[in-house]
């Protein structure tokens with residue numbers, strides 16, 4: 001089936017979607033909605049995220065695909081990037097950005113969406129609790145120390161050593 005007919009890019013006809021949050025890329029060409037809070041959120045300090053985001057770390061909020069819906073007119077402006085094979089193709093897992101402004105929007109996994117909270121219309125001085133990171137992963141590759149009391153894993157969450165602050 002074409003990706004344009006699947007979640008999170010489409011819904012079956014007549015299927016309802018309760019909008020809890022809205023968001024978009026920097027320029028607004030790619031808009032989306034969320035129907036729930038994220039199930040978890042994290043900071044990833046891996047060198048891949050650093051390079052792909054041009055930032056010291058990645059901040060991601062995890063949603064089920066059924067809880068995200070991209071606007072229909074956004075689909076032509078979505079760029080898919082398979083960072084493992086370094087190709088602009090939708091081979092999951094892959095990265096989603098805007099073809100116009102190039103801002104990163106999400107990582108699409110096989111079952112989950114890792115949405116980037118800065119793309120949501122939320123108060124950045126008063127972040128909703130569910131978007132707050134619960135841990136740091138790949139902290140062994142960090143370029144900045146963060147003293148926030150959250151668990152810090154050298155690599156993957158729960159599958160690598162913890163690092164003390």
Ligand SMILES: [Zn+2]
Nearest residue numbers: 025027098101
């Ligand atoms: Zn854009």
Ligand SMILES: [Zn+2]
Nearest residue numbers: 044045046049
């Ligand atoms: Zn990473």
